[in-house]
Amino acid sequence: MFSNDEDDFLMGSPKSKFFDIVFNANRSLVEQSIEGVFDKYSAMELLLEEFVKDDNELEYRLNEIMLERADELLERKNSLFIAATGDVLTQHE
Numbered sequence: 001m002f003s004n005d006e007d008d009f010l011m012g013s014p015k016s017k018f019f020d021i022v023f024n025a026n027r028s029l030v031e032q033s034i035e036g037v038f039d040k041y042s043a044m045e046l047l048l049e050e051f052v053k054d055d056n057e058l059e060y061r062l063n064e065i066m067l068e069r070a071d072e073l074l075e076r077k078n079s080l081f082i083a084a085t086g087d088v089l090t091q092h093e
Contacts, residue, residue, distance in 0.1 A: 014081035025088045033087045037080065 012020075022030050052058045066073060 014078040014085070018081040018085045021085050021088055026091075029088050029091045032091070033084050036087070037084060 048058065052061060
């Protein structure tokens with residue numbers, strides 16, 4: 001449940017730092033940040049559906065990317081955690 005790095009602010013994954021901030025930040029700011037992520041996700045989903053019409057093909061391609069490009073996905077996910085953490089922190093000041 002707790003990360004191994006909770007005593008060292010400079011250590012830890014972007015995910016663990018994000019959740020450290022989210023659980024202690026102003027709820028309204030966190031909601032705005034998460035809502036922004038969902039807005040972008042929804043827009044990307046609509047855009048993707050324009051290019052891939054068949055639901056089965058879409059699921060297949062998503063799974064293929066998740067398996068074959070796991071390292072790239074992890075980098076992007078970490079970038080999203082860092083950006084969302086930054087958004088919450090800069091609005092909190």
